[in-house]
Amino acid sequence: MNKKYWQFTLLGILISLHVFSQKNIVADRIIGVVGNSIILQSDFEQQMLQYKAQRMRVEPCFVFENFLIQKLMVNQAKVDSIEVSDATVEMQLNNRIEMYIQQAGSREKLEEYFNRSLPQIKEDMRLPMREQLIMQKMQGEITKNLKITPSEVEDFYRSFPADSIPLVNTQYEYKQIVIHPPYTDQTIFEIKNQLLNLRKAILEGRSFASLAVIYSEDQASAVNGGEIGFMSRGELDPEYAKVAFSLKEGAVSGIVETQFGYHIIQVIKRDGDRVNTRHILMRPRPTEKEIKFAFNKLDSILSLIKKDSITFEKAAFLFSTDNETRMSYGQVVNPYNSSTRFEIDQLPQEDFVMLKKLNIGEISTPFQATDAAKRPVFKIVKLVNRIEPHKANLKDDYQLIQEMALENKKKKIIKEWIDKKIQSTYIRIDPSFANCKFEHSGWKK
Secondary structure (H helix, E strand, O other), X not given: OOHHHHHHHHHHHHHHHHHHOOOOOOOOOEEEEEOOEEEEHHHHHHHHHHHHHOOOOOOHHHHHHHHHHHHHHHHHHHHOOOOOOHHHHHHHHHHHHHHHHHHHOOHHHHHHHHOOOHHHHHHHHHHHHHHHHHXXXXXXXXXXXOOOOHHHHHHHHHOOOHXXXXXXXXXXXXXXXXXXXXXXXXXXXXXHHHHHHHHHHHHOOOOHHHHHHHHOOXXXXXXXXXXXEEEEHHHOOHHHHHHHOOOXXXXXXXXXXXXXXXXXXXXXXXXXXXXXXEEEEEOOOXXXXXXXXXXXXXXXXXXXXXXXXXXXXXXXHXXXXXXXXXXXXXXXXXXXXXXXXXXXXHOOHHHHHHHOOOOOOOEOOOEEEEOOOOOEEEEEEEEEEEEOOEEOOOOOOHHHHHHHHHHHHHHHHHHHHHHHHHHOOOEEEOHHHXXXXXXXXXXXX
16 A cells, blocks of 8 residues: 555544544544645535525535645645734634624524534634635735736637626716714823723733723724734835834834724734734714714705805815825725726615715715724715616726636636646545546546
């Protein structure tokens, strides 16, 4: 028997010893081996349950091949020293769990569905989530220098049969004027005083992480003791980055003001041009008086526009407190694709509710919303254009087709990488999947 056979047998023995040593756990089994990584029956079944929790119908063979690809890429990521931080995993894990709870209807129903407590569900998902994130990062490395030419975009579009040209959903283009309620000096003083008291407690020995769990208003990081994971300067708010990169490891900052609110920051570790920090965030809350002031100001601006005393665009430039759209005379840009067009599911809910009522060129009444930093704001929006559903074409939808063509090219490059890597990697598949029709035929070598 060859060396690889014995490697597989040894892995099986170790797994058996592990599962039989635990009470009330049914013996697990290995259903696949890729290099030094194994795929367990329990992991496969857990993934099938997760797809069902998302109301997705998928074939077992598809799920199993995804595991094979994931293990193949994770193995290569180890060689290339590609990793993801614990904080990133935890954040994605919390987002996934929250989505499952919303879909199930409650935490109790989710626990009933999986027949596990929420901490157990989370623990079951932690390693698969880490590997999924590593796989995404590995795919990014494989395709990072990939570009596409205009001729390739045209060839991609012309490759579609006439009855298969993609349908573009309803899209909106719009402008906005935003007014943030002002905060009183007293409100800001109280926030700063709270943060200074917390900083003092930390310097006297209290745990920064424990206080972040209790007091930080950044819910995504609060559950991790305020830790946000390794970030580069470009990934952080400029003011936050300036302070984070100036601190020594373990040091705690003074109060830092950013677009998100007020923070105190602690540096956990520096690694080249990236830094891992934890923070406590507090946001001032506007009073009823401040909210009324913002609403009345916006209503006055709307009155001027309706009287033709000023154009919407000029008013946006002069009065809007949203710096990004103010400089473009109110034009809102889609953060998902950097275009001015939004599909319905890409719009903030409050904006869509107003836009769907408007005719082209009409302006909404003032309404309350939240900005990207989760701050309360008041807005008026102007519908610039509504593009009705249509078949994609190069004239009107070039950017969309370009993105599709690039994504298609990436898939081909990744497929070629996988097919090549399969040939030099030890792979073993359980007979129960022997009849699967995989996208990559090399698995059954």
